[in-house]
Amino acid sequence: MNDNDIVLRVEDIHKSFGGTEVLRGVSFDVHCGETKVFIGPSGTGKSTLLRCINQLTPPDRGQVWLDGEEVTNSGARINYFRQKIGMVFQNFFLFDHLTALKNVELALLKVKGMGKAEAHEKALTELRQVGLEEWADHYPAELSGGQAQRVSIARALAMDPDVILFDEPTSALDPELTREVLEVMKKLARNGMTMLVVTHEMGFACSVANEVLFMENGVVAEQGSPDLLLHDPQFTRMKDFIGRIDSRMDD
Amino acid sequence: MDQTAFFFEILFPALMQGLIVTLQLIACSAPFGLALGVAIAVGRQYGHPVISWLCKTYVFFIKGTPLLLLLFILYFGLPSIGITFTAFVASVLGFILCNSAYNAEYIRGGLISIKEGQMVAAQALGMTRWQAIRSVVLPQALRRAIPGLSNEFIYLIKYSSLAYMLTVIELAGAGKQVATKYFLYTESFAAVAVVYLVLVSITTVAVNILEKRVVVPGTVRANPSAQL
Amino acid sequence: MDVLPILIDWLPYLLSGVSSTLGLVFAALGLGVLLGLPMALGQVYGARPIRWAVGIYVWFFRGLPILILLFLFWFGIFPAIGLGHLSAFVVGAVVLGLRGAAYQSQIFRGAIQSVSEGQMIAARSLGMSRFTAIRSVILPQAVRIALPGWSNEYPNILTDSAVCYAIGVVELLTITARIVTQTHITIPIYLAAAGIFIVLNYGGLKLLHRLEAKIEIPGFGSGAM
Numbered sequence: 001m002n003d004n005d006i007v008l009r010v011e012d013i014h015k016s017f018g019g020t021e022v023l024r025g026v027s028f029d030v031h032c033g034e035t036k037v038f039i040g041p042s043g044t045g046k047s048t049l050l051r052c053i054n055q056l057t058p059p060d061r062g063q064v065w066l067d068g069e070e071v072t073n074s075g076a077r078i079n080y081f082r083q084k085i086g087m088v089f090q091n092f093f094l095f096d097h098l099t100a101l102k103n104v105e106l107a108l109l110k111v112k113g114m115g116k117a118e119a120h121e122k123a124l125t126e127l128r129q130v131g132l133e134e135w136a137d138h139y140p141a142e143l144s145g146g147q148a149q150r151v152s153i154a155r156a157l158a159m160d161p162d163v164i165l166f167d168e169p170t171s172a173l174d175p176e177l178t179r180e181v182l183e184v185m186k187k188l189a190r191n192g193m194t195m196l197v198v199t200h201e202m203g204f205a206c207s208v209a210n211e212v213l214f215m216e217n218g219v220v221a222e223q224g225s226p227d228l229l230l231h232d233p234q235f236t237r238m239k240d241f242i243g244r245i246d247s248r249m250d251d
Numbered sequence: 252m253d254q255t256a257f258f259f260e261i262l263f264p265a266l267m268q269g270l271i272v273t274l275q276l277i278a279c280s281a282p283f284g285l286a287l288g289v290a291i292a293v294g295r296q297y298g299h300p301v302i303s304w305l306c307k308t309y310v311f312f313i314k315g316t317p318l319l320l321l322l323f324i325l326y327f328g329l330p331s332i333g334i335t336f337t338a339f340v341a342s343v344l345g346f347i348l349c350n351s352a353y354n355a356e357y358i359r360g361g362l363i364s365i366k367e368g369q370m371v372a373a374q375a376l377g378m379t380r381w382q383a384i385r386s387v388v389l390p391q392a393l394r395r396a397i398p399g400l401s402n403e404f405i406y407l408i409k410y411s412s413l414a415y416m417l418t419v420i421e422l423a424g425a426g427k428q429v430a431t432k433y434f435l436y437t438e439s440f441a442a443v444a445v446v447y448l449v450l451v452s453i454t455t456v457a458v459n460i461l462e463k464r465v466v467v468p469g470t471v472r473a474n475p476s477a478q479l
Numbered sequence: 480m481d482v483l484p485i486l487i488d489w490l491p492y493l494l495s496g497v498s499s500t501l502g503l504v505f506a507a508l509g510l511g512v513l514l515g516l517p518m519a520l521g522q523v524y525g526a527r528p529i530r531w532a533v534g535i536y537v538w539f540f541r542g543l544p545i546l547i548l549l550f551l552f553w554f555g556i557f558p559a560i561g562l563g564h565l566s567a568f569v570v571g572a573v574v575l576g577l578r579g580a581a582y583q584s585q586i587f588r589g590a591i592q593s594v595s596e597g598q599m600i601a602a603r604s605l606g607m608s609r610f611t612a613i614r615s616v617i618l619p620q621a622v623r624i625a626l627p628g629w630s631n632e633y634p635n636i637l638t639d640s641a642v643c644y645a646i647g648v649v650e651l652l653t654i655t656a657r658i659v660t661q662t663h664i665t666i667p668i669y670l671a672a673a674g675i676f677i678v679l680n681y682g683g684l685k686l687l688h689r690l691e692a693k694i695e696i697p698g699f700g701s702g703a704m
Contacts, residue, residue, distance in 0.1 A: 141698020317641035437555030
């Protein structure tokens with residue numbers, strides 16, 4: 001990899017809420033087609049970091065660059081950048097008053113200014129991608145959690161983003177439904193989508209991630225390939241963390 | 252005549268006279284409106300089917316008809332069958348009828364929201380059905396109805412102005428008389444409006460305090476917007 | 480004296496009041512939405528001065544009896560600002576509408592605030608402007624949530640419209656009073672008028688509920704508020 005294929009550059013992001021410093025200087029580069037997975041104890045700012053990237057939560061300090069353009073301090077242009085930075089949420093946040101299809105269509109019509117027929121085609125294509133073409137006319141309340149999350153992935157994909165941010169996409173789902181969502185995400189990764197994923201799914205991290213970033217206390221504590229962080233004796237903190245989770249599950 | 256003299260020597264005394272009548276109207280209507288409301292709600296919910304139907308019909312008709320029309324019937328209509336009231340009494344009767352119908356809906360909402368187990372538990376202690384309703388179910392239901400009842404009380408304050416349409420010289424009437432006599436409409440009605448705003452605002456604060464006082468610890472406050 | 484034939488004679492005239500009464504009600508409901516919805520948006524999304532202004536407006540119009548508002552505008556404010564030539568009907572409709580806006584704004588406000596925060600976040604994450612997000616995502620949901628509460632404004636405005644009698648609007652109650660004066664028949668005429676009001680009241684509500692059912696969306700709507 002070289003510097004030419006850097007899609008997203010995050011530099012020294014700081015963020016405090018009240019008196020609490022949630023992010024204390026986070027930096028990394030994301031290369032085209034790469035999947036980065038963020039792991040760490042809850043409350044260490046992983047979700048805040050994702051929201052700082054697309055400015056849903058403006059950082060106090062630091063910069064975000066997308067394809068060489070600054071996303072931070074971009075004023076009204078942020079709506080342009082957000083089209084190119086997709087986001088998938090823990091609780092899906094599907095538009096409750098719209099069918100699956102219209103959920104995917106809405107931003108195509110209102111933000112991209114696409115024609116009706118074209119938006120319709122595009123939305124159907126994306127729903128097909130996530131295996132939900134037949135559910136196009138169903139409302140969010142009629143979908144399972146797994147289906148809802150897949151629709152929300154289709155909604156993000158439809159904007160043809162340069163990168164998609166996944167904020168604990170399976171945390172609200174049963175194991176059964178988790179699997180169907182992870183399958184879709186694996187397929188995306190294989191097809192070369194650039195992805196940043198906050199998750200607790202180690203299996204997913206090991207099989208898909210190009211790089212794992214272990215976050216603790218608002219900073220990236222360890223960083224490397226999943227193999228490296230799990231097996232190189234030089235790295236201990238993520239292993240400790242995973243050990244703690246496992247032992248808690250054994251109790 | 253200068254403005255200050257008009258306000259302090261004519262308008263203000265007249266409005267205070269009117270205010271007293273308004274307060275009398277409210278004081279005579281509110282207790283009976285509440286009592287009748289309780290009776291209607293209990294009759295509707297627990298009464299014999301015939302009584303229940305009568306209570307339901309009562310609420311249906313009163314809520315369906317404008318209060319002003321009701322007042323006309325009481326004051327201008329009933330004399331034709333030999334029943335004559337003074338304007339004040341006719342107004343109070345109209346307010347009681349109207350207030351009780353709306354109150355009954357809130358109280359019934361409260362009654363419905365009380366869990367079946369309360370009644371069963373009371374009867375298991377040897378209480379009769381009516382004892383259980385009176386000392387177990389109703390006290391809880393009334394507490395839950397308080398936000399709605401407070402709203403209706405505030406409506407009563409405002410709608411008491413309709414007594415003027417039956418020639419009762421209460422607050423609105425006093426303002427109207429002064430306005431017409433001195434051709435100072437905006438000033439007079441603005442002053443009346445201020446008195447009503449003060450009256451309604453003070454009452455709103457007072458009922459909010461009352462609502463907090465009567466809350467039973469650990470129970471949830473009923474949602475006032477959940478009209479039935 | 481046989482009342483029934485007289486009543487039947489006068490019935491067409493009595494019914495002519497219906498159109499006037501419904502005119503007042505629809506004008507008031509329409510004005511209520513037209514003003515109430517922007518007011519609600521202002522109160523939720525607006526800057527502090529806007530929120531304050533809406534709050535004072537609502538406090539004023541909800542704190543006053545409809546009779547006083549009618550007197551204030553009909554005898555006082557409108558003539559004073561050069562609108563003295565407006566007909567009683569127009570003034571009645573406008574006052575009912577201004578007051579309706581105060582009540583309806585609070586129904587819409589509650590509905591807007593009950594749309595979950597995630598809807599706005601998701602909309603913004605797709606690149607929608609705040610304005611587009613409000614218009615395309617928040618409002619369509621809020622309106623559905625508000626509809627049952629909004630429907631309940633209809634009977635309130637209908638019964639309040641009768642108070643327009645006090646400023647001489649020729650609506651149902653005014654015509655009723657005129658017929659009473661002409662015929663000296665009281666109770667039957669009043670009851671006939673009451674019957675018409677009741678039909679308008681519950682009939683209208685039924686139509687509104689049908690409308691609610693029509694735009695209902697699974698997992699959404701009447702149960703939400």
